[in-house]
Amino acid sequence: MSTVLHETTTAAASTGSTRKRLREGAFGHARALACRECGHEVELGPSYACPECFGPLEVAYDFPTVTREEIAAGPANIWRYKALLPVPSDIEQSPNTEPGFTRLLQAHNLGRELGIDTLWVKDDSTNPTNSFKDRVVACALSAARELDAKVFACPSTGNLANAVAAAGARAGMKTVVFIPSNLEKPKQVNSAVYTDHLVAVDGNYDDVNKLASEIAGEEEGWAFVNVNVRPFYAEGSKTLGYEIAEQLGWRLPDQVVIPVASGSQLTKVDKAFRELVALGLVEDKPYKVFGAQATGCSPVSVAYKAGTDAIRPVKPDTIAKSLAIGNPADGIYVLDICRRSGGAVEDISDDEVRDGILLLARTEGIFTETAGGTTVGVLKKLVETGQLDPTLETVVINTGMGLKTLDAVADRVGPAATIAPSYDAFVASGVL
Amino acid sequence: MSTVLHETTTAAASTGSTRKRLREGAFGHARALACRECGHEVELGPSYACPECFGPLEVAYDFPTVTREEIAAGPANIWRYKALLPVPSDIEQSPNTEPGFTRLLQAHNLGRELGIDTLWVKDDSTNPTNSFKDRVVACALSAARELDAKVFACPSTGNLANAVAAAGARAGMKTVVFIPSNLEKPKQVNSAVYTDHLVAVDGNYDDVNKLASEIAGEEEGWAFVNVNVRPFYAEGSKTLGYEIAEQLGWRLPDQVVIPVASGSQLTKVDKAFRELVALGLVEDKPYKVFGAQATGCSPVSVAYKAGTDAIRPVKPDTIAKSLAIGNPADGIYVLDICRRSGGAVEDISDDEVRDGILLLARTEGIFTETAGGTTVGVLKKLVETGQLDPTLETVVINTGMGLKTLDAVADRVGPAATIAPSYDAFVASGVL
Numbered sequence: 065m066s067t068v069l070h071e072t073t074t075a076a077a078s079t080g081s082t083r084k085r086l087r088e089g090a091f092g093h094a095r096a097l098a099c100r101e102c103g104h105e106v107e108l109g110p111s112y113a114c115p116e117c118f119g120p121l122e123v124a125y126d127f128p129t130v131t132r133e134e135i136a137a138g139p140a141n142i143w144r145y146k147a148l149l150p151v152p153s154d155i156e157q158s159p160n161t162e163p164g165f166t167r168l169l170q171a172h173n174l175g176r177e178l179g180i181d182t183l184w185v186k187d188d189s190t191n192p193t194n195s196f197k198d199r200v201v202a203c204a205l206s207a208a209r210e211l212d213a214k215v216f217a218c219p220s221t222g223n224l225a226n227a228v229a230a231a232g233a234r235a236g237m238k239t240v241v242f243i244p245s246n247l248e249k250p251k252q253v254n255s256a257v258y259t260d261h262l263v264a265v266d267g268n269y270d271d272v273n274k275l276a277s278e279i280a281g282e283e284e285g286w287a288f289v290n291v292n293v294r295p296f297y298a299e300g301s302k303t304l305g306y307e308i309a310e311q312l313g314w315r316l317p318d319q320v321v322i323p324v325a326s327g328s329q330l331t332k333v334d335k336a337f338r339e340l341v342a343l344g345l346v347e348d349k350p351y352k353v354f355g356a357q358a359t360g361c362s363p364v365s366v367a368y369k370a371g372t373d374a375i376r377p378v379k380p381d382t383i384a385k386s387l388a389i390g391n392p393a394d395g396i397y398v399l400d401i402c403r404r405s406g407g408a409v410e411d412i413s414d415d416e417v418r419d420g421i422l423l424l425a426r427t428e429g430i431f432t433e434t435a436g437g438t439t440v441g442v443l444k445k446l447v448e449t450g451q452l453d454p455t456l457e458t459v460v461i462n463t464g465m466g467l468k469t470l471d472a473v474a475d476r477v478g479p480a481a482t483i484a485p486s487y488d489a490f491v492a493s494g495v496l
Numbered sequence: 497m498s499t500v501l502h503e504t505t506t507a508a509a510s511t512g513s514t515r516k517r518l519r520e521g522a523f524g525h526a527r528a529l530a531c532r533e534c535g536h537e538v539e540l541g542p543s544y545a546c547p548e549c550f551g552p553l554e555v556a557y558d559f560p561t562v563t564r565e566e567i568a569a570g571p572a573n574i575w576r577y578k579a580l581l582p583v584p585s586d587i588e589q590s591p592n593t594e595p596g597f598t599r600l601l602q603a604h605n606l607g608r609e610l611g612i613d614t615l616w617v618k619d620d621s622t623n624p625t626n627s628f629k630d631r632v633v634a635c636a637l638s639a640a641r642e643l644d645a646k647v648f649a650c651p652s653t654g655n656l657a658n659a660v661a662a663a664g665a666r667a668g669m670k671t672v673v674f675i676p677s678n679l680e681k682p683k684q685v686n687s688a689v690y691t692d693h694l695v696a697v698d699g700n701y702d703d704v705n706k707l708a709s710e711i712a713g714e715e716e717g718w719a720f721v722n723v724n725v726r727p728f729y730a731e732g733s734k735t736l737g738y739e740i741a742e743q744l745g746w747r748l749p750d751q752v753v754i755p756v757a758s759g760s761q762l763t764k765v766d767k768a769f770r771e772l773v774a775l776g777l778v779e780d781k782p783y784k785v786f787g788a789q790a791t792g793c794s795p796v797s798v799a800y801k802a803g804t805d806a807i808r809p810v811k812p813d814t815i816a817k818s819l820a821i822g823n824p825a826d827g828i829y830v831l832d833i834c835r836r837s838g839g840a841v842e843d844i845s846d847d848e849v850r851d852g853i854l855l856l857a858r859t860e861g862i863f864t865e866t867a868g869g870t871t872v873g874v875l876k877k878l879v880e881t882g883q884l885d886p887t888l889e890t891v892v893i894n895t896g897m898g899l900k901t902l903d904a905v906a907d908r909v910g911p912a913a914t915i916a917p918s919y920d921a922f923v924a925s926g927v928l
Contacts, residue, residue: 140572140597161861162599165572167624172591173668190622192599192861194899215928234861236605240927245914250902256909257857257898263927267917278919425689429593429624429666466689467626467899470682477688482677485699487710495672495695496647 087152090210093128094150097121097295100397108150110211110292120393121295123150130343132314135306140165142199142303148339149303150296151206159234160205161227163191163198164303168311168459173427174440178447182457184317186308187430189465195386195433196329196463197227200300201289205231207296208287215240215286219276221247221269222386223464228289229258242272254468301329305336308459309346316340316351318456321446323439323463324355324364324409325387327394333461334401353401354452355409356442358382358434362411364395369409373399383414383472384434386464408451416441421466421473431466439463519584522642525560526582529553529727532829540582542643542724552825553727555582562775564746567738572597574631574735580771581735582728583638591666592637593659595623595630596735600743600891605859606872610879614889616749618740619862621897625662627655627818627865628761628895632732633663633721639728640669640719647672647718651708653679653701654818655896660721661690674704686900733761737768740891741778748772748783750888753878755871755895756787756796756841757819759826765893766833785833786884787841788874790814790866794843796827801841805831815846815904816866818896840883848873853898853905863898871895 086108096105101119112121130147138144139156142164146155167187175183188196201224208216216232218224219242232239241255245264256262265272280291287293309316316337322330334353340346357365360382367375375395380388392398402409412420417434420441425431432440443460446452466473481493518540528537533551544553562579570576571588574596578587599619607615620628633656640648648664650656651674664671673687677696688694697704712720719725741748748769754762766785772778789797792814799807807827812820824830834841844852849866852873857863864872875892878884898905913925 141599159602159604162601167573167594169594169666170591173666187624190624190626192619192622193863194622194626194897230857230861230863232861233858234601234605238928243911245911249906252911253902253906253909254863254899256911257854257863257905258861259858260912261927262909262911263922263925264911264914265917266914271917275917275919275922279922282919422689425662426665426691429662429664429690431625431662431686431689465626467686470685473689474681474685477685477694479675479677479684479688479694479696480692482696482698485697485703485707487707487714490695490707490711493695495693496670 086210089152091123091150091207091296092152093125093147094123095126096124098124110287112292112294123295123299127339127343130345132345135310142202142300145303145306148306149203150299151203152210155206158206158209159236160202161192161198161231161234163202165307166190168308169428169430171428174424177423177427178444178454180447180454180458184312184459185424185428185430186304186459186461188304188461188463189430189432189436193223193226193230194465194468195223195227196301196304197223198231199303200297201227201231203300204287204289204293204297205235207293208237209235211287211293213285213287214238216289217241217276217286218289219269219272222251222468224290225255229255229262233258242276244269244272298328298332301332302336302339304329304461305333306340308333309337309340314346316346316349317459319352319354319407319452319458321354321356321439321443321452321458321460323387323435323461324357324395324398325389325392327355327364327392327398329463330355331394331397331401351405352407353405354407354442354446355398355402356439357409357411358384358387358417358438359411359413360384361388361390363390364392364398365409365411367395368399368402375399382417383469384417384438385469386433386435387438408446410442410445410449410451412438412441412445416445418472418476420444422476424462425466430462432462433464433466433469434472435464436462437472518642521584523582523639523728524584525557525579526555527558528556530556542719544724544726555727555731559771559775562777564777567742574634574732577735577738580738581635582731583635584642587638590638590641591668592634593624593630593663593666595634597739598622600740601860601862603860606856609855609859610876610886612879612886612890616744616891617856617860617862618736618891618893620736620893620895621862621864621868625655625658626897626900627659628733628736629655629659630663631735632729633659635732636719636721636725636729637663637667639725641667643719643725645717645719646670648721649673649708649711649718650721651701651704654683654900656722657687661687661694665690674708676701676704730760730764733764734768734771736761736893737765738772740765741769741772746778748778748781749891751784751786751839751884751890753786753788753871753875753884753890753892755819755867755893756789756827756830757821757824759787759796759824759830761895762787763826763829763833783837784839785837786839786874786878787830787834788871789841789843790816790819790849790870791843791845792816793820793822795822796824796830797841797843799827800831800834807831814849815901816849816870817901818865818867819870840878842874842877842881842883844870844873844877848877850904850908852876854908856894857898862894864894865896865898865901866904867896868894869904
């Protein structure tokens with residue numbers, strides 16, 4: 065495929081609210097949007113539902129030959145995998161937050177604590193706005209640019225709002241972030257620093273979401289990252305899988321534990337592993353995929369345990385807000401992947417979430433948010449219940465950072481002693 | 497130098513409170529600790545003041561030949577420069593936080609705003625505990641290990657406490673962090689999550705510091721990162737300079753703007769640039785170094801403007817707490833470097849610090865803490881006052897992240913509108 069990028073007369077995408085003439089290579093080696101249910105393909109553009117069966121669309125590719133060396137010669141961010149993403153080959157030239165290639169830490173201490181022989185933590189808390197959302201938003205931003213969107217936008221309460229507001233500022237795009245008006249002030253500030261266009265909506269998150277869909281339908285030229293450019297956005301999560309494999313020395317782990325909100329991340333890590341095998345970049349081997357939820361919002365785990373495919377929507381009630389999606393769009397695919405691979409889906413209580421946060425901080429020096437506490441806590445439960453094999457190499461994903469959900473553990477930790485400023489007082493304190 | 501590492505009978509360091517037989521190569525290619533004032537050399541060990549003249553000791557090396565290719569083949573963290581640091585060649589085998597190799601972002605928007613042709617932001621907010629302190633602490637941790645320290649420790653109010661507590665947890669070392677007892681609860685939590693040995697001291701930061709020095713003098717086997725292993729610790733800041741040069745494509749910038757607290761970071765970036773030239777890794781060229789302070793704690797800037805070498809200690813009164821060192825140990829060297837290179841030292845008000853935070857967030861999508869707001873605000877002032885040449889390639893360093901000092905801008909930003917959850921309400925709001 066030519067990497068020369070220029071304006072062509074390629075027909076614009078025929079659906080959605082954003083239209084432009086696409087330049088050649090606007091979406092890299094992506095071929096089409098393909099329906100996950102019926103396989104029907106539509107042109108690349110701001111579409112997200114199959115016109116035949118309303119199934120979800122995802123990006124399909126005609127991949128070129130890609131070598132480990134080419135990838136290793138790329139930048140220390142997600143664009144080292146640009147040949148495998150729906151982005152143009154000159155993506156590095158467009159200002160973006162340059163997320164990814166985060167740490168994969170071998171977790172000796174946590175492994176010892178849990179009785180797992182070989183354990184790794186993939187730590188996405190060190191992304192530009194401190195969550196894995198920077199990956200997906202970077203891919204959505206590229207799509208928004210190539211589709212000539214006028215406005216970059218999202219509805220969100222947390223990590224996504226931060227990531228969109230930051231990426232939009234860096235790209236110099238008009239960026240509108242919709243939040244529920246009762247969102248805590250610190251979380252508002254963490255998005256409002258980046259944009260003049262933070263909009264508070266009197267309603268709950270569902271109301272905010274519905275408003276976003278309405279605007280996406282009514283307005284021309286809006287790119288809502290998780291609505292009308294969602295297929296491009298979702299592909300960003302594949303980079304977590306690519307990085308895990310590359311950082312392990314170009315091989316797949318035996319087991320991987322991933323938090324489940326919409327379920328998109330888990331399905332994309334699995335997709336990434338399969339792509340790497342298909343491309344000959346890693347050896348084929350069996351691996352088990354595990355999903356983690358908080359009990360207060362565990363529709364996928366409930367369905368898994370009931371042995372059914374029917375996911376019953378729930379009203380979330382958990383401190384793990386960034387996992388609190390009561391009706392997860394990709395839940396059905398999560399069930400399929402976890403069952404087919406020999407993994408499982410498990411859930412834990414909010415107290416166990418808090419324990420998970422402290423366990424990871426105390427053992428590996430990683431301060432995670434409630435989503436990460438959920439994943440680590442579920443890892444522990446999976447071992448204890450015999451669902452995860454502690455003799456197999458395991459990777460657990462941390463998706464965000466603890467400063468964003470400080471309250472979750474604020475009452476659980478503190479000074480061991482308060483002393484007068486003297487050596488004698490320190491000795492007398494018995495701290496050591 | 498042999499890279500075979502084994503126990504030898506090399507004499508232990510003769511000063512300080514931590515003693516052990518050093519293994520060969522414990523400090524890599526470091527040769528000795530050399531006095532910055534008189535040049536007197538002492539053995540590598542837990543010493544920080546010259547026994548001859550009480551000048552500060554810093555690490556001296558016998559560097560091997562190092563190539564760009566060897567460095568590029570290393571990990572995406574500071575250990576890619578291990579041959580240039582006082583660490584053993586097997587440093588990657590010892591659990592540490594793996595900091596560094598953070599983003600160097602070309603700042604088109606901020607450059608345009610300030611009228612600077614070519615501007616880069618070196619963004620250290622994406623380190624493991626979200627500040628540059630992870631770099632220095634990783635080097636201190638290695639020294640503590642090689643010296644067989646029993647306890648890893650620091651006095652701190654902020655970023656350093658976080659970095660030490662996290663690194664100590666990951667290393668599995670007993671870690672004690674001393675803080676003033678009146679430190680705000682969220683800042684306490686951000687260290688207490690990692691360690692059971694947070695000690696609150698009834699007193700101000702000076703009292704806490706004095707207590708730390710007292711314990712370092714009385715106790716065997718304590719490694720206080722910024723006291724008795726300070727020479728090793730300080731070397732970690734060199735990696736900021738190495739990375740800037742490598743990420744620019746192995747060349748030096750024309751101008752670099754660096755915050756000044758103790759002044760150590762600025763002197764080490766300069767040292768790094770000179771080492772790269774000496775090693776033939778970059779071409780020699782003139783570069784100007786600029787220091788940034790907040791007016792409420794600007795002893796170095798005051799001395800610079802007065803044209804004197806006498807730095808008069810001050811009592812800090814600024815929101816830029818992580819720069820609030822009233823009696824900066826390396827201030828005199830900062831003056832020398834900035835004057836000799838044709839740079840300058842400048843300071844700005846707390847309101848300008850807040851402006852700097854928002855300016856960086858709005859233009860580049862980077863949410864920095866007050867220290868970064870200081871540096872960006874000073875950059876602006878340097879251009880406006882004609883002290884910095886806007887036609888020369890410039891790098892500005894961001895040392896930390898905004899969630900840690902959220903209050904600084906909490907009253908300055910917020911929603912543009914609060915609306916009912918309907919499309920009509922959005923249109924009527926006039927947000928766009």
